[in-house]
Amino acid sequence: xxxxxxxxxxxxxxxxxxxxxxxxxxxxxxxxxxxxxxxxxxxxxxxxxxxxxxxxxxxxxxxxxxxxxxxxxxxxxxxxxxxxxxxxxxxxxxxxxxxxxxxxxxxxxxxxxxxxxxxxxxxxxxxxxxxxxxxxxxxxxxxxxxxxxxxxxxxxxxxxxxxxxxxxxxxxxxxxxxxxxxxxxxxxxxxxxxxxxxxxxxxxxxxxxxxxxxxxxxxxxxxxxxxxxxxxxxxxxxxxxxxxxxxxxxxxxxxxxxxxxxxxxxxxxxxxxxxxxxxxxxxxxxxxxxxxxxxxxxxxxxxxxxxxxxxxxxxxxxxxxxxxxxxxxxxxxxxxxxxxxxxxxxxxxx
Numbered sequence: 001x002x003x004x005x006x007x008x009x010x011x012x013x014x015x016x017x018x019x020x021x022x023x024x025x026x027x028x029x030x031x032x033x034x035x036x037x038x039x040x041x042x043x044x045x046x047x048x049x050x051x052x053x054x055x056x057x058x059x060x061x062x063x064x065x066x067x068x069x070x071x072x073x074x075x076x077x078x079x080x081x082x083x084x085x086x087x088x089x090x091x092x093x094x095x096x097x098x099x100x101x102x103x104x105x106x107x108x109x110x111x112x113x114x115x116x117x118x119x120x121x122x123x124x125x126x127x128x129x130x131x132x133x134x135x136x137x138x139x140x141x142x143x144x145x146x147x148x149x150x151x152x153x154x155x156x157x158x159x160x161x162x163x164x165x166x167x168x169x170x171x172x173x174x175x176x177x178x179x180x181x182x183x184x185x186x187x188x189x190x191x192x193x194x195x196x197x198x199x200x201x202x203x204x205x206x207x208x209x210x211x212x213x214x215x216x217x218x219x220x221x222x223x224x225x226x227x228x229x230x231x232x233x234x235x236x237x238x239x240x241x242x243x244x245x246x247x248x249x250x251x252x253x254x255x256x257x258x259x260x261x262x263x264x265x266x267x268x269x270x271x272x273x274x275x276x277x278x279x280x281x282x283x284x285x286x287x288x289x290x291x292x293x294x295x296x297x298x299x300x301x302x303x304x305x306x307x308x309x310x311x312x313x314x315x316x317x318x319x320x321x322x323x324x325x326x327x328x329x330x331x332x333x334x335x336x337x338x339x340x341x342x343x344x345x346x347x348x349x350x
Contacts, residue, residue: 021058027051031076032325032345034129038337044077047128047325047345051091060097067105068095085148087157094161103163111143111211112161112174113226113238114154120224120240120252122276122289123313129341130311130327132274136291139256139272141236143228146185146205156209174213180205180231188232190263198232198263205231206262220244233262248280269296287313287327305333321349 030048035041053071060066071091073082082090089108096105109115117137118125125133134153142153159178166172181204190198199205213226223241240254253275261268274291293307311329318324324346332338 021056023054023056026053026055027350028347029076029350030345030347032343034341034343034345036129036339036341038339045343045345046076047123047130047327047343048126048347049082049091050074050076053091064097064099066096067098067103069093069109083150085150086152090152092155096161100165102165103161105161106159107161108155108157108159109161109176110154111156111159111209111228112176112213113211113228113236114138114143116174116213116215116224116226117238117240117254119222120242120254121274122252122278122287122311128313128327129331129343130287130313130329132276132289132291132309132311136272136274136293136307136309137238137254137256139236139258139270139293141228141230141234141256141258141270143209143211143230145188145234146199146203146231148184149186156211159209170216170218172215174211174215176209176211178209178231180208188263190232191265207231207233235259250278252276252278267295270294271296284314284316284323287311287315307331307333315347323347 028048028051030046030050032045032047034043034045051071051073053069056068058066070089070093072088073086073090074080075082081088087108092107092109094105094107094109096103118133121131121133121137123131123133125131127134138154144151144153144155144157147157156176156178158181159176162175164173184202185199187197187201188199192198207229209229209231211226211228213224215224216222221241221243225239227235227237229235236256236258238254238256240252242250242252244250254273256272258270259268270293272291272293274289276287276289279286289311291309295306309329309331311327313325313327316324326344327342329341331341
């Protein structure tokens with residue numbers, strides 16, 4: 001009897017301890033078959049990032065919580081880590097505290113602008129070729145130019161992230177500030193020459209990167225404004241809005257302005273805009289968008305091409321966690337390849 005009581009007591013203590021904290025394992029599997037007309041190659045690819053994540057919360061009492069999140073990215077067709085130049089926890093690696101003051105985290109993750117803007121893009125920020133967030137919604141801008149070639153372009157490492165509470169159930173402010181240490185970058189010519197680049201390999205940046213966004217949500221209307229500066233003093237500002245005239249229809253649009261005057265002698269300014277819609281129909285959703293990106297004059301640089309893009313996609317939900325998709329896009333660029341792109345695939349969340 002005593003052993004039983006002791007066992008029950010210990011069980012209660014352990015259960016009480018675990019009740020104060022939780023760890024969630026989550027992830028995404030996305031794979032499909034795609035074809036680009038300019039390459040004439042049919043390939044296995046993806047619409048969304050594939051990830052394996054670990055998210056934890058510990059209740060510290062008095063309304064204070066400890067948080068952590070680690071996220072691995074991988075390729076579904078081979079099982080390898082996403083891009084050999086990217087860190088193991090490419091998606092994010094952050095730890096912090098949450099309370100009445102808001103949320104404060106330290107580590108690596110999406111910048112305030114990059115994270116906010118995905119809600120105003122018809123493919124929800126997925127890196128699909130049919131989507132807009134990785135190019136037009138950032139006007140060709142990169143948040144992290146000093147990481148190794150091929151690394152993520154929309155995150156800060158060695159950074160502090162802060163989100164205010166939602167004020168009046170309407171407003172929220174998000175701030176990200178990073179250090180200017182090098183992260184193994186290749187040489188960046190900029191205003192220099194190949195023999196004497198403006199940013200040599202493994203060079204330190206001239207400025208500390210920062211990103212600030214503000215959001216407002218009231219009923220069917222939402223909007224954001226954001227400004228960001230990367231480590232080589234390229235600046236970007238962006239505004240966007242969305243509206244739901246009926247529950248099943250979401251209309252959205254955004255405008256972006258990139259200024260590379262510190263590092264480019266020509267075409268320093270690039271402007272971009274996009275409009276889009278999501279429409280729920282039965283068990284599926286239609287995605288549609290049109291976008292345009294323009295350098296500031298006719299002397300187009302190869303990396304900042306004048307671009308027009310129209311995309312149309314459809315998701316069919318097999319369950320709350322699994323859907324089939326089909327995407328089609330027409331992308332026209334003046335100094336780069338013009339192509340049509342088609343893909344079909346399956347997406348599963350766990």
